[in-house]
Each structure stands twice: as structure tokens, then as C-alpha cells.
Amino acid sequence: MNKTIGLILITLGIFGLAWGGFTYTTSEKVVDIGPIHATRDRTHTIPLPPILGALALIGGIALLVTRRKD
Secondary structure, three states: OOOHHHHHHHHHHHHOOOOOOOEEEEEEEEEEOOEEEEEEEEEEEEEEOHHHHHHHHHHHHHHHOOOOOO
16 A cells, blocks of 8 residues: 555656646636627646645655565
């Protein structure tokens, strides 16, 4: 289980350091009068701080390196 979580954290850490965030687009109704419809696409950006990516990467490596004591 620790190996899986460690690999996920490493992947997320690399993603966070490489791209620095992600964007997504939503569609909003601007005008809706009878047969006339107007929408607007709005782009939202969610930045990821580099320290968060580094912490995820370090945590993932630590989980892979350390052994669980039973």
C-alpha cells in the first residue's frame, strides 16, 4: 500500500513542478431570451505552488525508501 501511495505522490509532485497548475473551462449563460441564447466560455486557472509539488515528491520518495515495520 505504501508503494502505491508513494508512486502516486511522486507522479503528482512531478506534475506540480513541471506544469505549476492546471486550467479548466466552464460555460455560462449570458443571455436567454426566447430563441436567442448566448453563452460565454470562462477559463479558470488553479495554480499549484512549487513547494507543494516538492513536498509531494519528497513524501513519495520517502514512502518508497522506508520500510514498514510490522
